[in-house]
Amino acid sequence: MFGLAVYALLGSFGYLWIAIALVLVAAGLRVVGVVAATNVLRGLPRNRTTIGAALADTATEVASALGPALTGTIIAALFTGEIASASWSPRQRSEFREAVTIAGLGLTLVAAALVA
Numbered sequence: 347m348f349g350l351a352v353y354a355l356l357g358s359f360g361y362l363w364i365a366i367a368l369v370l371v372a373a374g375l376r377v378v379g380v381v382a383a384t385n386v387l388r389g390l391p392r393n394r395t396t397i398g399a400a401l402a403d404t405a406t407e408v409a410s411a412l413g414p415a416l417t418g419t420i421i422a423a424l425f426t427g428e429i430a431s432a433s434w435s436p437r438q439r440s441e442f443r444e445a446v447t448i449a450g451l452g453l454t455l456v457a458a459a460l461v462a
Contacts, residue, residue, distance in 0.1 A: 347457040349374060354450025358443055379406065412456065417449040424448070 349370030356363035383402045390398040421429070424445035429439050434442070 347374065347454055347461060350450055350454040350457060354447050354454060357450070377395070409460075412415065413453055416452055416456070417446075420449040421445040 349367045349372075350361060352370060353367035359368060383399075386402055387395050387398050421442070425438065425441045427434070429442075431438075
């Protein structure tokens with residue numbers, strides 16, 4: 347969640363902020379994800395751990411699909427013209443930056459809601 351917020355708010359100020367955001371996201375995925383999955387499995391009776399593991403994996407897959415879907419939808423809604431064009435106009439660059447910022451903040455809010 348914090349990595350998304352750093353990227354959305356500070357990513358346009360240079361690669362150092364993007365690198366920090368990537369480190370925070372990776373740490374969050376690995377540390378928090380493993381701890382959360384372990385706690386879910388520990389709370390289940392032994393004969394239900396397989397179902398618990400499947401549900402934890404499903405939640406991970408759904409969350410992994412939600413990010414690109416939300417980001418792509420926001421970019422498609424706010425960006426005019428051809429995104430795969432060799433050169434963008436200043437207006438298109440501005441639209442893209444705005445769309446990425448809005449998408450990053452949106453994902454941060456979704457992640458915060460899920461954590462809460």
